[in-house]
Amino acid sequence: MPSPYVRRRQLAAEIRKLRESHGLTTDDLARLVFHSRTKITRLETAQVRPDLVDIMNMLDTLEITGSKYDRLLKLAREAAQKGWWDKYGMSMGPRQKLAADLEYNADTVRCYDQTAMPGALQCPEFIDALVALDESQRTLDYRPSRMAEARAQRQRELLRPDGPHHETILDECVIQRLAVPSQAMAAQLRHMITVISTEERITIRVLLHDARIPGGHLPQSSFCLYTFPEAGDPPIGVVDTIATDLIVTQRGEVARYARMYDRLRAAALTTKDSLDFLNRVANHITDRTGSGL
Incomplete structure (x- = not known):
C-alpha cells in the first residue's frame, strides 16, 4: 500500500492549496466546517490521520466536485490507512x-x-x-x-x-x-x-x-x-x-x-x-x- 505518512503530507498540501485558492485563513475554514483552528492546522501539517467524513464535509463546503473530488477523497482514504505499527500507538x-x-x-x-x-x-x-x-x-x-x-x-x-x-x-x-x-x-x-x-x-x-x-x-x-x-x-x-x-x-x-x-x-x-x-x-x-x- 502507499505510505500513509506520505499520503498525509500530500493531502496536507492539497488542503492548504484549496483553502488559499478560496481566499480563506485557517480560522475561516475552521468556522465553515465547524472545527477548531488547531485541527485544521494539524491537517495542513500532516500531524493527524484524516477523518474521511470531515474531509468529505470540507470538500462539499468548498464546492469541490467531479474528478478533483474523487482524487482528493482517494488521497484521504490512503492517508487514513493503518499499518502494523499503529497497533503500538506511541x-x-x-x-x-x-x-x-x-x-x-x-x-x-x-x-x-x-x-x-x-x-x-x-x-x-x-x-x-x-x-x-x-x-x-x-x-x-x-x-x-x-x-x-x-x-x-x-x-x-x-x-x-x-x-x-x-x-x-x-x-x-x-x-x-x-x-x-x-x-x-x-x-x-x-x-x-x-x-x-x-x-x-x-x-x-x-x-x-x-x-x-x-x-x-x-x-x-x-x-x-x-x-x-x-x-x-x-x-x-x-x-x-x-x-x-x-x-x-x-x-x-x-x-x-x-x-x-x-x-x-x-x-x-x-x-x-x-x-x-x-x-x-x-x-x-x-x-x-x-x-x-
Missing part, C-alpha cells in the same frame, strides 16, 4: 513509528548512521543496552518491551519477500564510541553480519574513522533517504536531530542529501570488506572480553 516511540511507515512502503532505503546502529537490524541484547542508555539520560519516551517488539517486527517486515532494498553506511565511530557492554556490541555486529550475508537486498558499508570524504563538507547528522514504487510519490528524506526528526520533501534539498550520500558511499568500504571488518571487530571484542581486559 509506545514504540514517534521516531520508530515514522521509520516503520516509510520502510514498509518504500522501494529503496538509504541511510547514513553516524550515531546509531540500523534500527531495523538490531538484536535483543543490543536493544536492551540502548534502553539502559536512554534510562541513564532520562530520555525514555517509549515502553521498552513494546519498542523491542516493534523493532523485531520492523526486521521481519524488512526481510519479507517484497521488502525494500536497504543500504546503510555505518560510521565506525558508532562501533568504537557507543558505550554499550562489549557483549552487546559483539552480538549486534554478528547479528548484522548474519542478516546481510543471507539477504542480498540488505547491504552495509562501513565508513572508517580515517576515511577522507572529498567533494565538500562533512555530514552534520545521520539521515535516511526513501524512494517509493509509485511514480507520483517523490523521494523523501528524514534527518536525525537531538530532539526530533526533520522531514525533507523539497526536491532540491532531498537531492543535496542524495549527493552527500553518494560521497559517503564512495568513501566507505565495499559490502564484502565491511563484513570482514565487522567480523574482525566482533572477534576482537570477544577475545578482549574473554581475557578480562
Whole structure:
C-alpha cells in the first residue's frame, strides 16, 4: 500500500492549496466546517490521520466536485490507512513509528548512521543496552518491551519477500564510541553480519574513522533517504536531530542529501570488506572480553 505518512503530507498540501485558492485563513475554514483552528492546522501539517467524513464535509463546503473530488477523497482514504505499527500507538516511540511507515512502503532505503546502529537490524541484547542508555539520560519516551517488539517486527517486515532494498553506511565511530557492554556490541555486529550475508537486498558499508570524504563538507547528522514504487510519490528524506526528526520533501534539498550520500558511499568500504571488518571487530571484542581486559 502507499505510505500513509506520505499520503498525509500530500493531502496536507492539497488542503492548504484549496483553502488559499478560496481566499480563506485557517480560522475561516475552521468556522465553515465547524472545527477548531488547531485541527485544521494539524491537517495542513500532516500531524493527524484524516477523518474521511470531515474531509468529505470540507470538500462539499468548498464546492469541490467531479474528478478533483474523487482524487482528493482517494488521497484521504490512503492517508487514513493503518499499518502494523499503529497497533503500538506511541509506545514504540514517534521516531520508530515514522521509520516503520516509510520502510514498509518504500522501494529503496538509504541511510547514513553516524550515531546509531540500523534500527531495523538490531538484536535483543543490543536493544536492551540502548534502553539502559536512554534510562541513564532520562530520555525514555517509549515502553521498552513494546519498542523491542516493534523493532523485531520492523526486521521481519524488512526481510519479507517484497521488502525494500536497504543500504546503510555505518560510521565506525558508532562501533568504537557507543558505550554499550562489549557483549552487546559483539552480538549486534554478528547479528548484522548474519542478516546481510543471507539477504542480498540488505547491504552495509562501513565508513572508517580515517576515511577522507572529498567533494565538500562533512555530514552534520545521520539521515535516511526513501524512494517509493509509485511514480507520483517523490523521494523523501528524514534527518536525525537531538530532539526530533526533520522531514525533507523539497526536491532540491532531498537531492543535496542524495549527493552527500553518494560521497559517503564512495568513501566507505565495499559490502564484502565491511563484513570482514565487522567480523574482525566482533572477534576482537570477544577475545578482549574473554581475557578480562
